[in-house]
Amino acid sequence: MGIRYEWADDHKIILDIYLETPWTWVEYNDNLKVIMPMLRDLKYPCATTVNTSKMGSIPNDGNVLENLIGVEKNMPDNVFASAIIAAPYVISVFMNILMRVRPRAQRLALFTSTPQEAHQKIYARYRELYPDLAEKIANQ
Numbered sequence: 001m002g003i004r005y006e007w008a009d010d011h012k013i014i015l016d017i018y019l020e021t022p023w024t025w026v027e028y029n030d031n032l033k034v035i036m037p038m039l040r041d042l043k044y045p046c047a048t049t050v051n052t053s054k055m056g057s058i059p060n061d062g063n064v065l066e067n068l069i070g071v072e073k074n075m076p077d078n079v080f081a082s083a084i085i086a087a088p089y090v091i092s093v094f095m096n097i098l099m100r101v102r103p104r105a106q107r108l109a110l111f112t113s114t115p116q117e118a119h120q121k122i123y124a125r126y127r128e129l130y131p132d133l134a135e136k137i138a139n140q
Contacts, residue, residue: 003031008049008115011137012042014122016049016115021056025067032071040076045130047079049118053086064090068098072105081125083110083118 002023008014015035019028039046058064075082084095092111099106110125112118127134 003027005031005035008119012046013126013137014047014049014119015039016051018051019055021054022059023055024059025062028067029062029070032074036074036076039079042078045078045080045126045133047081047083047122047126049083049085049115049122051085051115052088052091055088058090064094065097068094068105069102072098072102072108075104075108079108080129081110081122082108083112083122085112085115085118087111 003017003019005015005017008016015038017031017035035048039048084091087095095105095109095111099109110118110121112121123134
């Protein structure tokens with residue numbers, strides 16, 4: 001299993017990331033070394049989802065808060081939202097800490113129960129923040 005990712009749409013607005021047991025922080029960070037530049041290279045607004053519904057327990061090979069801060073620090077400026085799907089309680093706790101110490105994380109983070117809800121919230125934010133781009137895509 002581990003970590004995988006795929007585009008949710010043909011316009012490459014949302015990148016879905018899946019954490020599935022078993023996985024490690026090393027594997028997570030190795031994937032981010034590919035994902036972050038890929039998002040940055042788009043040069044237009046995009047978003048991510050992180051589906052934790054099958055993540056299992058948190059790996060012991062790293063510090064959770066340290067890894068989450070690293071993600072936030074390396075998040076490209078063109079990422080306007082990041083939805084966490086089916087976050088277990090422990091992830092919610094660490095994300096709440098992160099959002100207190102990193103205001104940008106608070107602006108980006110969304111919490112949802114399902115992938116469909118995550119996509120709906122992201123597209124709503126996209127239409128709100130980038131109405132001209134949203135209209136252009138809608139008319140294609």
